[in-house]
Amino acid sequence: MKNIAVTKWILQRVSAVILLPLLLWFLFIFLNLVKQDYQNIVLFFQDDIKFIITLVFLIISFFHMKIGMSEIFEDYIQNSRYKSVANLLMTAFATVLPLLTIVSLFFIIK
């Protein structure tokens, strides 16, 4: 992996392929669960396999999002300082929110 741009390009595609089935599955689950009551949702996440797939979906989707967003910044933000600030904020967002969500998931099943 000599070139960072090539690495990003490949990682974006690899994460996209992994996300194809995960997104279909999670979207179906989410739209179904969001209409149900609290106890049923908690019960769903107490299943180990479903819990792990949800974690994997969250982590990879934020990873995919981070690469995609920096690609958009690359195209539309001309000033390199603003660009690095935007990238820094996006990295913080793509780290803090999934972490907070994963901690929340552990709280739910506890």
Added chain:
Amino acid sequence: MENQNKNNPLSPHLQVYKWQLSSLLSITHRLTSVINTLGITFICFWIIFLAMGEDWYKYFSLFSNSFLGKFVLIGFTWSFSYHLLNGIRHLCWDLGYGYEIKTANLSGIFVLTSSFILTLLFWIIL
């Protein structure tokens, strides 16, 4: 006008750009990527509200069961569906398939139609 033709071409300015299906679908792919970021954030808040307990979760369900909530959820469903399907189209291009104008236009129409059908499926099956 004659003077203008002698100038070098500029990058497309969206205000005066002649829209084609290919460019429209391309910008929509980016647009949906930004909406999906909001969508995944919404999902994260769903989980965070769940962790805060049943009392807090009531406020979330109050929103998600409202008319506006349903509208937002259907919007996110379409945005995710479109990005997923058009993503497959992009992956095909990356593998070297579907570059002919006719094929690209056809796959574009297919993706656009399918995104609405997939959204409909998500909301009818459920």
